[in-house]
Amino acid sequence: MPLLASFTHEDREAKGLRAFSVEDAGRARPVHFTAAEMVFMFPNLLLHAPHGGGKTGFAELLAACGGDRARCPDLARAAFRNAEGDRLAQDIPETLPSVVFCGEGDDADGMLARALEEERAPLLFIVDALETRADPEALLTRLLDAAASAQTFRLLVLCETIALEGMRRPASLPEYRLLGLSRAERAAMLEPYGLDDPCAGRDYVLPGLWRLSLETDRCVSEEQAGRIAPASAAWADDYRLAADLAEMSTETLVAAVVSDPRQWSGPLRLYCNWAEPGTSRAAALAKGLAGVDSGVDVLLCAGALCAPNSAEADHVTARLVAAVNAGGAPAGLRRRAGETLARLGDPRDLEELVAIPAGEYDMGGTIHPNSEPPHRAAVGSVKIGRYPVVNAAYRLFVEETGRVWTSATGRLAERASHPATDLSWHDARAYCTWLTALWRRQDRIASDEVVRLPDEREWEAAARGPHGKLYPWGNDWAPEHANGEETGFNDICAVGLFPEGRSDFGCEDMAGQAWEWCTTLWGPDMSRPDYAFPWADDGREALDAPANIRRVLRGGCFSSPDWKANGVYRGSLEPAGSWRGNGFRIVVSR
Numbered sequence: 001m002p003l004l005a006s007f008t009h010e011d012r013e014a015k016g017l018r019a020f021s022v023e024d025a026g027r028a029r030p031v032h033f034t035a036a037e038m039v040f041m042f043p044n045l046l047l048h049a050p051h052g053g054g055k056t057g058f059a060e061l062l063a064a065c066g067g068d069r070a071r072c073p074d075l076a077r078a079a080f081r082n083a084e085g086d087r088l089a090q091d092i093p094e095t096l097p098s099v100v101f102c103g104e105g106d107d108a109d110g111m112l113a114r115a116l117e118e119e120r121a122p123l124l125f126i127v128d129a130l131e132t133r134a135d136p137e138a139l140l141t142r143l144l145d146a147a148a149s150a151q152t153f154r155l156l157v158l159c160e161t162i163a164l165e166g167m168r169r170p171a172s173l174p175e176y177r178l179l180g181l182s183r184a185e186r187a188a189m190l191e192p193y194g195l196d197d198p199c200a201g202r203d204y205v206l207p208g209l210w211r212l213s214l215e216t217d218r219c220v221s222e223e224q225a226g227r228i229a230p231a232s233a234a235w236a237d238d239y240r241l242a243a244d245l246a247e248m249s250t251e252t253l254v255a256a257v258v259s260d261p262r263q264w265s266g267p268l269r270l271y272c273n274w275a276e277p278g279t280s281r282a283a284a285l286a287k288g289l290a291g292v293d294s295g296v297d298v299l300l301c302a303g304a305l306c307a308p309n310s311a312e313a314d315h316v317t318a319r320l321v322a323a324v325n326a327g328g329a330p331a332g333l334r335r336r337a338g339e340t341l342a343r344l345g346d347p348r349d350l351e352e353l354v355a356i357p358a359g360e361y362d363m364g365g366t367i368h369p370n371s372e373p374p375h376r377a378a379v380g381s382v383k384i385g386r387y388p389v390v391n392a393a394y395r396l397f398v399e400e401t402g403r404v405w406t407s408a409t410g411r412l413a414e415r416a417s418h419p420a421t422d423l424s425w426h427d428a429r430a431y432c433t434w435l436t437a438l439w440r441r442q443d444r445i446a447s448d449e450v451v452r453l454p455d456e457r458e459w460e461a462a463a464r465g466p467h468g469k470l471y472p473w474g475n476d477w478a479p480e481h482a483n484g485e486e487t488g489f490n491d492i493c494a495v496g497l498f499p500e501g502r503s504d505f506g507c508e509d510m511a512g513q514a515w516e517w518c519t520t521l522w523g524p525d526m527s528r529p530d531y532a533f534p535w536a537d538d539g540r541e542a543l544d545a546p547a548n549i550r551r552v553l554r555g556g557c558f559s560s561p562d563w564k565a566n567g568v569y570r571g572s573l574e575p576a577g578s579w580r581g582n583g584f585r586i587v588v589s590r
Contacts, residue, residue: 001185002079002090003054004032004204005047006177006490011559031081035178036062037091039124042174044147044155046130046488048164049178052208052225052235055158056103058178059126062156063101069094083203085184097122097154104129108139112146122152131163144170162266165332166297171479171486180204208235223274241267242274250281254288261294268301278307286312296323296333303340308413313344321347327500331480331487338494342392342417350390350417350495353383353588354462354506361461362468364533365568375534379461384454385585387419387495387508388516389431394420397431406578417494419514419583425551425575428453428517428584429543435586445588454587455541456520456570459554463511463567465504470566472503472510477562484512484565489558492581503567507585512565514583515553515573519543522550522572529570550574557581 008030035058038045049055065072069092078089100115100123102108108127115123127143130136140157147155159167161177169175182204186197199205199219212220212229220228226239245253245267257264275282282305289302290312299319306313320337323329329337341348358381364374391410398405407422409415423431429452436451445451454462463472473481481501483493496508503510510516521540523530531540550572556565558581563569573582 001181001189001207002074002077003035003058003207004079004081004179004182005035005038006179007033007038009033011490029082029084029086031086031088032179034079034081034090036075038176039154039156040091040093043153044144044173046157046159046164046169046173046175047178048159048161048175049180050161050206050222051238052206052233053161053178053180054207055160055178056128056235057207059101059103059128059156059158062124062126063099065096065099067096067098069096072096080182080184080188083183087184097124097152099124099126102127104132108133109142112143116146116150122154123150124154124156126156126158128158130157130159130167137168140170140173144172160266162269165336166265166330167332168330168480169488174485175488176490180206181210186210208233221274222270226270238266238270242270245271246274250284250288253285254292257289257298258292258294261298265297268298269304272301272304275305277305278310282306283310283312286316290316290319296320296329296337299323300333300336300340303344306344308343309345314347317341317344317347324497325499327480327498331483331489334497335489335493338417338497339414342494343414346392346417346494348417348496350387351393352386354386356382356384356458356462356505359466361457361466362464363457363460363535365470367470367563367566367568368570370529370570371533371568373533377457377535379457380589382454382458383588384458384462384505384507385587386506388514388583388585389420389428390416390495391418391420392416394423394431397434401430401434403427403430407580415494417496418492419495419509421492421514421580421583422578423517423582423584424578425453425517425573427578429519431584432586446590448590449588450590451586451588453517453519453584456518456552456554457535458587459510459516459518460567462505462507463503463555467504469504470568471501471562472507472567473501482512482565483509483558484556485559485561487512487558492558492583510555510567512556512558512560514555514581515557515571515579516555517582517584518552518554520552521545522552522570524548524550526550526572529572547576548574553582 035047061072069075075090075092078087080087098120100111102111112125115125133139143155147153190197198213198217199210209220209225212225222239225236226243229236257268286302286305289298303316306316320341324337359379360376361379363377364371366372395411410420432451432453439445440447469475482498483489492514501511502508519541521531521542553571553573
């Protein structure tokens with residue numbers, strides 16, 4: 001059955017220019033691309049899933065095609081694109097490349113060298129089980145070097161999700177997650193046999209778990225798989241090791257992890273996710289794991305065992321904040337750290353303001369015609385949010401005012417420290433009005449101060465600093481400085497996870513992460529601004545402009561390349577438009 005990937009039609013459209021219409025109002029169902037479509041959409045691609053996620057089976061299917069699509073009917077048939085049952089034909093080329101499949105235990109370098117010597121073109125080179133390789137990061141570099149030098153060469157790498165979080169992936173290798181088998185796909189397969197789906201209540205199920213579920217006539221969890229999967233099911237090995245951890249004493253478990261972190265990191269993560277946080281055993285394990293110096297991944301496992309706002313949670317969050325501020329961790333571990341902080345009670349002041357002194361600042365640049373020409377513009381003294389407004393803060397506004405918020409994930413505990421998104425320009429301004437009154441009552445601002453959106457000059461000054469840098473951190477793009485396209489999340493993450501990308505004024509997340517609304521007008525044409533640079537006092541700050549006049553968005557988002565995720569590029573959207581990649585930050589001024 002076709003596997004779906006965590007990349008949707010909307011995601012692809014968002015990489016270009018976007019227009020909003022009344023038909024866009026409300027939340028549309030995601031329409032996912034299949035894994036096979038992704039392979040032929042991206043010349044180089046990394047797909048990941050947990051053990052039992054169907055990675056090897058998918059690779060074997062591609063290899064069995066032998067360059068002939070007729071031999072693979074699953075690639076030709078229509079696929080359900082979400083759990084709700086929207087179905088579309090797969091967009092697969094008529095002519096397929098020949099395939100070299102490098103499975104677990106195979107010599108990837110040797111097989112690659114032989115394939116290149118044979119000059120087989122077009123060629124799809126598949127490497128399975130990246131996590132089992134001696135030096136997976138170095139192997140990725142060699143594979144991509146070969147891909148860059150060879151013509152008509154495609155690369156597909158498959159990796160286990162937990163292991164991937166601790167790796168650094170080259171920027172030129174996009175990564176996406178395999179979702180598993182959709183509810184609609186499973187129902188369609190069982191219907192001819194008159195069988196019921198034992199996991200009918202779940203949108204997506206890992207293929208390995210679903211097979212066990214069919215065999216046992218119950219929906220099998222990962223924890224149960226570790227106890228009942230047959231020995232022949234090699235994909236369940238880590239689940240079995242995690243089940244073994246459940247039988248160990250606290251002291252034995254901690255000692256095992258310290259003695260061999262690489263062997264136990266995956267099973268430990270699984271076990272900690274299964275355990276009920278806050279029990280006496282969980283609290284003891286959290287204390288033990290947080291007390292050893294075995295890396296951020298072990299500390300995150302300790303966090304999974306903590307109850308929110310407990311003594312153990314306070315200890316773990318303090319250590320996590322220090323680890324985040326130190327930088328240097330792989331992006332996947334940073335993302336988990338942000339989610340753990342949010343769930344346990346993020347101790348950071350996410351409403352902190354930083355001062356932008358009055359003066360003349362660089363604006364615009366040559367990175368795109370819509371941002372030209374480079375010039376200088378005067379900016380008054382303001383205070384601006386160190387971080388974008390986060391879900392926890394925006395949720396208070398929604399609960400107090402009853403304002404509609406269409407976000408599907410904004411209320412989740414683990415996303416409390418993520419930027420608030422799925423917000424229109426009007427939503428952002430309404431929040432500012434509400435916050436002005438609240439902060440005046442709390443004496444956080446003076447009676448003559450207001451909270452509002454930044455204008456474009458203020459935003460750019462905060463991002464580029466007194467020296468007019470292209471990116472908040474400098475004039476050259478740098479990996480792991482922002483949540484942009486190359487990070488591979490294809491989603492927002494908790495704020496402040498990339499301290500290396502902090503601006504000179506101390507602002508975080510001003511490149512990538514989420515587009516940020518400004519008050520400034522753009523014009524009705526998405527491709528060309530009526531209110532062009534250089535900056536002028538020409539009515540571009542008219543807050544009562546008509547609904548068809550787009551407002552400026554700045555900074556790029558999680559799917560933006562480096563030429564958009566910076567302090568210079570100008571984007572825009574109609575003020576009633578919203579998207580999961582659009583947020584905002586506030587300024588305070590007199």
